[in-house]
Structure formats: C-alpha cells, structure tokens
Amino acid sequence: MSTQQAIEHKLTSAFDSQHLMVENESHKHNVPPNSETHFKVTLVSPEFEGQGKVKRHQAIYKILADEMSGGVHALALHVYSPQEWEASGQAAPDSPNCMGGSKNDPAFASGGGQ
Template sequence: MSIQHAIEQKLGTGFNAEFLGVENESHMHSVPPNSETHFKVTLVSADFAGQGKVKRHQAVYKVLAEELAGGVHALALHLYTPEEWQLSGQAAPDSPNCMGGSKHDPARQG
C-alpha cells in the first residue's frame, strides 16, 4: 500500500471527515522521482470544534505516528471545522515552492 493511501485510510478512519484531501507534493521538493515524503492534508471535521491549531495538529500526528516515524518528512496540515471550511471558500492555501536543500543545488554549495 502506498504511503498516501495509508494516510488517507487512517485519517478517514480516525476522524469524522466531511472532506479529506491528501496530496503528494514530493515532486515539488529535492527528492527522487516517485517519492512519498511530502504531503498536503486538508481535513474538515466537526471533531476539531473547540480545538486550537496545536490540538488539531497533535490529533493528526497521533493518528499518523507510524508514517511520521517512517518515510514522511513533511506534512502541510490544513484542518478545519465545517463552519471554518465554509468561511475559507472551501479551499486550502497553495503550498509554497521548495526553498532547496539539495546537495546538488548550486546556490547551497560553498
């Protein structure tokens, strides 16, 4: 099973999700082709009602502990209650471009 599929399955089971989007953004980073290391998660759930940003993130980290201990390097989390999702226009922000980090990046060599 792919890491992306495992993330989708665990979050779908771990939360009462009204919307769940998991995007593999590894191609936007300095990793080999077909990597599964960087993900953007958009999750809308009433489970987040009354929780601040930190508590929401901690809840997701707990569900995805195995993936985070393994090959997942980064998660961009966009976590909303249904009401917040409506106010957002039902869209999470775009992820920023990778700032480098590759040993092959000429700007990072000295």
C-alpha cells in the first residue's frame, strides 16, 4: 500500500468524513521522482464542529503518527466542519510553491546548515 493510500485509509476509518482528498504534492518539491513525502489533506467531518484548528490537527497527527515519523516530511491540513466547508465555497486553498529547500539556502550550500 502506498503512503497516500495508507493516509486515505486511516483517515476514512477514523473520521465520519463527508469529503476527503489526499493529494501527493511531493512533485512540487526538491525530492526524487515518485516520492511520497509532501501531502495536502482536505477533510470535512461533523466531528470538527466546535473544535479549534489545533484540536483538529492534533487528532489527525495522532492518527497519522506512523507516517509522520516515517517518510512523510510535510502535511498541509485543511480541516472543516460541514458548515465551514459550505462557507469556503467547497475548496481548500492552494499550497504555496516550494522555495527550493536547502539547495537554495546559503547556510546549507556552504555546509553551515544541518
């Protein structure tokens, strides 16, 4: 099972989702082809009603702990209650473009980075 499929399966099992989209955005970053390191998750669930963003994100990170401790480097979370999803126009914001990672950071290029 791919990392993307594992994320989709775990979130589908954990939440009563009205909408779930997991997008592999690794190709937009400085990683090898076919990587599964950067994901965007859009999840709509009535379980998020009355919860703040931090609680919502904590719930998702708890479910995806294995993926986050493994190969997943970044997870953009867009989590909504059904009412918030309707108000958003049923669209999550686009992810920003990659800034190039360490190869464009002078501290890393000179050997001074981590």
